[in-house]
Amino acid sequence: MRRKKRGGRLLKLMAAILMFAVSVRVLASGGAGKRLEEKLAVGGDFVRYALASESALVQSGTDGRLWQELIAETSIVPAEKTEEPETAGEKEEKRESLVVWEYTPGGEKKANTYPIENTTISPKSEKGYVRLGNIWVKNDSTKGIDLKWLLGAKLPFQLTGKGPHVLIVHTHGSECYFPQGRDSYTLDDVERTSDKRYNMIRVGDELEAVLKAEGVSVIHDRNIYDSPSYNGSYTRTLSAIGEALKKNPSIKVVIDVHRDAMTSADGVKYRTVADVNGERVAQLMLVMSTGESGLPHPDWAENLKLAVKLQNAMATKYPGIMRPMNLRKERFNMHATKGSMLVEVGTSANSLAEAIASVKLLGKELANVLKTAK
Secondary structure, eight states: OHHHHHHHHHHHHHHHHHHHHHHHHHHHTSTTHHHHHHHHHHOSHHHHHHHHHTOTTSOOHHHHHHHHHHHHHTOOSOOOOOSSOOOOOOOOSOEEEEEEEEEOOTTOSSOEEEEEEEEOOOOSSOTTOEEETTEEEEEOSSOOOOHHHHHHSOOSOOOOSSOOOEEEEOTTTTBBOOOOGGGOOOOSBTTBOSOTTTBHHHHHHHHHHHHHHTTOOEEEOOOOOSSSOSTTHHHHHHHHHHHHHHHOTTOOEEEEEEEEOOBOTTSOEEEEEEEETTEEEEOEEEEEEOOTTSSOOTTHHHHHHHHHHHHHHHHHHSTTSBOOEEEESSOTTTTSOTEEEEEEEEETTSOHHHHHHHHHHHHHHHHHHHGGGO
8 A cells, every 4th residue: 555655646746747847848938938947047946836736736835826927927728808909009219218117016015117218109111001191000900091082081970060079988998197296196906097087087088178178069978997897898888889879969979088008028118209399298099990800890981081180180280299090900889980089198108297288289180170070
C-alpha cells in the first residue's frame, strides 16, 4: 500500500511538472513571457507553489495570484464579445512626456502608475486614407465613399417646427478624463466615474448648452448606460433612443458622445491635443458606420452627409482639432436616424477642461451646418 501511495504521489508530481512546463511554454510565447521570466529569475518560490498545490489554477498567496494574473493575460479562451468595440486610436506625430497618472484600486495599497504623453494625430501621407482637401477618412469598412459627392449633397432631413431636433446620448456615459486641478474626483474604476460632474454627461451638458445658445432645439439624455454592466450598453442606449424618437418624432439628429482611450503595450497613455488660437484642446474624432458587422444599416451613407460636412467645417476653421474620421463596420446605433453620429472627445488622458473646450467649438460648427437644413 505504501509503495502504491508513493507511486501515486510520484505520478502526480510528474503531472504537475509537465503542466508547469507546458504552461511556461504557453506563457513565454505570449505577452506575459517577460513577466514570467522575471518572476522565475527571482527564486524558486513560484515553482514550489505550483508543485505543492499540484494544480497551477488553485493557488493561494502572492505567488498564486501572480500565476492567475499570467494565465488571465494569455488565456486562449476568447473574452465575451462586446456588442460594439471601442474605437482604437492610432498614434502619429510627436509625443511629449507629461505627467504620471496614479490610480489606486480599492483595497490595494500600491498605486498603478501610467505615464501620459501628448500626441497630435495628423496624417503626413494619404496612404491608408481617403482624402478630399481638409477631410481625411480612415476607411476600415469595405464600402467605397465619394467625399466630393457627400460634401455637396443636401442633408437627408429637414429641421421643421419647434423640435426638439437633436438628441444627445451617451452609450458609455461613465467614461471620464484625467483628474487634475479643479476637475479632480474619485474614480469608480480605471478611467470611469458615475459622478456626472466629471464624466461624459458633463461634456454632453456643454454641447447641449452651446447648441441651445445657437438656436438649435435639443434634448440631452443624461442617463448612464454602461453601468453596472459595460456589455449591453449599446442595446440599452438603443432602447432609450427608440423611446425618445417615439415621444419626439421631430428628432432628426442623434449624437452619441464618447471619449477615446489610447494606451500602448508598455502602459503609456496618450493625450490627443491640438492648439486652437493659443489654447490647448482635445482632438475630436467622428466615428461612422456601415453596418457590415451583421446588424442592418441600409442608410449608412445618409449619415455621412452630415458627418462629412461637419468634419470639413471643423478642420477648415480649426486646423488640427479633427482626427481623421473613422468609418467602421459596426453599426453603433446609427440606423436610428439619417443624421446619427458618434463623436470621440479626446482620450482618457485628456483633461476635462480640454474636452469641454473642444466640444464648445464642435457645437458651434454643428449648429451652423444644421441651420442649412431649415
